[in-house]
Structures are given as C-alpha cells and as structure tokens.
Amino acid sequence: MKVAARRVVQLIPILFGLSVLVFAWARSLPGDPAEAVLASGKPASQLTVSREAVAEVRHLYGLDRPLYAQYGSWLTHVARLDLGQSITTRQSVSGEFRRRFPATVELALAGLAVAVAVGVPVGYIAARRAHTWVDHLSLGGTLLGVSIPVFVLAFALKYIFSVKLGWLPSIGRLDVTRDLSHPTGLYVLDAIVALDGAALVDTLRHLVLPGLALGLPPAAFIARITRASVLDVADEPYVHTAEAKGLSHSAVGRRHVLRNALLPVTTVVGLAAGFLLEGVTLVEVVFASGGMGSFLFQAIIERDYPVLQAGILYLAVVFVVINLIVDILYARLDPRAQIT
Amino acid sequence: MSLSDAEARRVALETQRDDHAQRPGLVWRRLRRSPGAIAGAALVGLFVAVALFAPVLAPHDVSRSDLSRVRPGVVPGPSAAHPLGLDQQGRDELSRLVYGARSSLVIGVSSVALGALIGGIIGSVAGAFGGWVETVAMRLMDVMLAIPGLLFAVALAALLGPSLLSVMIAIGVGGVPVVARLLRGAIVVEREKLYVDAARAVGARRWRIVTRHILPNTLAPVLVAATLAIGGAILTAAGLSFLGLGPNDPSIPEWGKMLAESERLLETSPQLVFFPGAAILLSVLGFNLLSDGLRDALDPKQRR
Secondary structure, three states, rough: OHHHHHHHHHHHHHHHHHHHHHHHHHHHOOOOOOHHHHHHOHHHHHHOOHHHHHHHHHHHOOOOHHHHHHHHHHHHHHHHHHHHHHOOOOOOOOHHHHHHHHHHHHHHHHHHHHHHHHHHHHHHHHHHHOOOOOHOOOOOOHHHHOOOOOOHHHHHHHHHHHHHOOOOOOOOOOOOOOOOOOOOOOOHEEEEEEEOOOHHHHHHHHHHHHHHHHHHHHHHHEEEEHHHHHHHHHHOOHHHHHOOOOOOHHHHHHHHHHHHHHHHHHHHHHHHHHHHHHHHHHHHHOOOOOEEEEEEEHHHHHHHHHHHHHHHHHHHHHHHHHHHHHHHHHHHHHOOOOOO | OOOOOHHHHHHHHHHHHHHHHOOOHHHHHHHHHHHHHHHHHHHHHHHHHHHHHHHOOOOOOOOOOHHHOEEEEEEOOOOOOOOOEEOOOOOHHHHHHHHHHHHHHHHHHHHHHHHHHHHHHHHHHHHHOOOHHHHHHHHHHHHHHOOHHHHHHHHHHHOOOHHHHHHHHHHHHHHHHHHHHHHHHHHHHHHHOOHHHHHHHOOOOOHHHHHHHHEEEEEEHHHHHHHHHHHHHHHHHHHHHHHHOOOOOOOOOOOHHHHHHHHHOOOOOOOHHHHHHHHHHHHHHHHHHHHHHHHHHHHHHOOO
C-alpha cells in the first residue's frame, strides 16, 4: 500500500504540470476567444464586431484578468468537471463526454481484450518454438502489426468483412432499427441487463471489426515482448530444475515459464493503453462509432477548441490514471519491483 | 509510448555491454548477414530514392486534374497512361504517391532530427549536471509523456496551423521526452564507468566529459531509437493528416491526406484507400526492420 500512496503523491506535480500545459496551449491558440464568441452563428458578411463589444465580452468572460487568475478560475471549473460548452453545438462539453465516453470505453476494452488474447499466446508459442517456421511466421505477423497504421487496418477489415463478404456491419454500434434502452451506455452490458439476447449478438457483431482493428497492432507489440520475456525466463535455473525433475515440456511452460514471463508483460499493457487511447480516435472515425474519438475529430474539423482542450485533458488524465494502476499492479505482482 | 527510466537504463546497458562488439566493421558485417536488416535497408533505400527522384519518376503533374474522366462514383482504374489510375479529382494516382514519399521522408527525418536535437540537449544537460536540474527536466518530460503521442501532436498541430512545417514541429516536439529519457538513462549508466573517472582525474571539465567522452558511447541506443522513431513519425504524420491536421496545400500530396480524401470511395474505388495505405505500411515496415537489424548487429548477445 505504501507504494500505491507514494505513486499517488507523485501524480500531483504531473497533473499540475499537465493542467498548466493544457491551459497555456488553449490560450495560445489562434483567434481571440471573445471575437469567436461574438462571431459564432453569424454569416461571414457580418463578421465585423465593434471594439466596445469585444471589450465587454472580454470582461464578461474574465479575459481581461491576469493570466494566473484566469488559470485559477479555469482550474476550479475543471475540478468541478465543468468543461465549458462547445462553440458549435452550444452543449455542455462534460455532458457530451458523459454520453460518449462509454462507447469509447467499450471499444477500448474490446481492443485490449484482442491485444492480450492474441498477443500473449502468439508470443508464448513463438518463444517455445523459437527458430521454427511458427516463430518466423509470428515474427512476420508482428512486424506487419507494428507497421500498419490503425486506420489502414480498419479500412482493410471493413472492406474485406463488411463490403466484400458482408459478414459484419460496417458502421455504428447497433442496428438502427433495434431499440435498446442504455442506462450504462456500454451496449454490451445494457443488452445483458435487459436480457435481450438478439441485441447482445447485434452489438457484439458491431464491435468485432473495430475491436480487431484497434487490438491487433498492440497485440503485435505484446507478442514481441512476451516472446522475449519467455525466452529470458526459459533460461533461468529454476526452469532447468523443473525440467530435470521430469516435468513435461508443457507443464514446465505453463507453471514455471509463463507465470514468470508475464510480469514484464503487465507493464506493456500500460504502454498499450497509450496506443489504445490514440487508436480509438482513428478507429471510431472509420467505423462511425459515436464515441469520444469521433467527437474530437468533429472538434478538429470545426476548430471547436473548448471541446479539443477538454478532450485532450480528459484523455491525458485517463492515460495517467491507467499507468498509475499498472504501476501499482506491477508492484503487487512482483515484490522485487523497486519503484522510485 | 513512454520508456521508463529503468527500461531506458536497461536498453542502454544492453546495447553497451560489449564495447568491442561495436566496432563499425563488425557491425557492418553482422548487418549484411541479417535478412531482416537487408530487407529493411532495401525498403528504406527504395523509399528514399523515390522521394529524391520524385520529379523524374512521377509520370504526370500532381496538381493537373482531368475532371472530364471522373464522374461521381466512377474513378478510372489503371491504364497505360496512368499505371495506378486516377484519384477522385482526376489526378494521376502514381504521381501523387511518388510525391507523397517526399512529404513522408521530410516529415519523418526532420521531426526525428528536431526531437533528437532538443531531447538530446535536455537529456545530456540533465545527465551531466544531476541534482535539481535533472529532477526538474525529467519531471517536465513526465508531464509531456502524460499526453498520448497522437493527441500531443494534434494539440500542437492545431496550434501551429495546417502546414508541412507544423506537422514536423508537432511530431518532433512529441519525440523530445522520449529521447531525453533515453539519453539521460544511458548517461547515468556511463557516468559511473572507469573512463569517466580517468577523464576527471586528468582534469577535464564536466561538460567536456559529457560531450567528448560519454555522448559518443551512448550513440548506439540513440541510433536504434532514431531509426525506429522515423517509422513512428511517419505513422503519426499519417494519423494527423487523416484527422485533417496535415498540410493543407493541395499541391503537396501526403499519404494520410490522400487516404482521408478517398475514404468515402472505399466501396467503389478501394484502390484509392489501399495504395496510400500500402505506401505507409511499406515505408514504416522498412524502418522497423532496419531498426531491429541495427539493434541486433550492435549487440549480438541480445540476438535470439
């Protein structure tokens, strides 16, 4: 528990630095926010605004106060999860995030499941059959996996399995004709809660392609680390002891090699989290899944900076927290881990 | 993607284990014997050659569009005059792909150079001076690493506006903390070694020890990381353009942008999505293979 407490304390300067960075970034974006407020919703021909009006709006939004005061009030708003409103939709950003976040969580979890379920076995088998054709095949596959852009993989899967073969749906999270109440926003969970088998199958079918597109590149990454880790462990004296006392190859593998080899793999899952958070944006755009990613994409296109600012801060905090959890988990799993 | 300090130190240690094994001649011979490294070098060579000789290789003008041959939903495929067909605006696809290699090469190399330069300075200063300088610099790097790479690039590119230069800066600055941590980790290992004591004993100044003695000994891990980072930079650049933050100028073809522009045509003209996709894949694959080969050649003990 001491490790966990120290880790949490170490988080404070990082979060502080992060907030300063994001605030500074938002304030240096091109365009005067006051003029943007006055100009929004008007046709381009009426874009002239009087100097007095600008000054008035600046005062109204506190833009004439010193920077540190602006930062302070911004931070208190952010801490209360008040992230301002979108310039284009006039909706509260945090409300929109709350509505969309479950879709992103669901897709990211699907991606993580694919990454671990494919990456660990592939890496393990490749290491146990090192230097055979199995190993070479997996090496080729993992090289492709780490080299392909997520969205190209997404388009390839969409084209093959949706456009050409017609096996799986290509966009959305649920068939448009299907009616499913979604209290949690995680459609898989909602379908289970509602005991709606057909909806469950439907939403899972919508999740397959995005999940594969998002999960396969980090799976390649995890497979490479797993392979190296298994090979490291396979040379340890305790493995030779286990072999010498007559345990079968597979029993040694499962009980002695894999368990110890998985330790470093846990840290890689933390790295994979960064990959998943980046990739989810791109994959959501390809499959129109309506999560945080497609919202941010919209914000980029429309230069909707409040949304972009909140989104980047939000995802960075999520990323930091995931890494914290991974660190603590690692310390739990491996008492030798010295965290400084 | 972040490298933890321990990991950076491990990378540094492993690539440094045997100084003798790093003689250029030996490294070169090992590199030539590795099929992966040769394939990687061939792909990278092809990519660089296409980028350099784009004006000679491109059969047509990248901006000239033949709108008479393109109707909604109908994009002509390969023909004798246009080996890869036309794009949705009636421009020659092959020429645009060829010039796209230029954008990718420029972005990849210059952003990695920028990141290596700034990150290298921060990492060496931190490693050389230690103390509070090191603490402040490294905590700052932690803050930058708290933002996932693509989002960091998105934020910077939004700030700088849509141009080739801003993509380069956005990706380059994103690489700063990675290089800084890697280099600092390597320096922390090196500065305990005997030759540093020897240099100190003859009266060399701290900064001179770092620049003349320690830095040359940390080049191997930085070289491996830089090769890998060029591939990563090309991937991130493609992602940025795909999200609409790439170079805005239509006369600069860029693979990620080409892909994004023809996304709607996936069902009718999938080649317009998959040609640039394959170009990105092959160039990144080349740098990844070359980086793996370099790592193995610089440290044969690691090789499995």
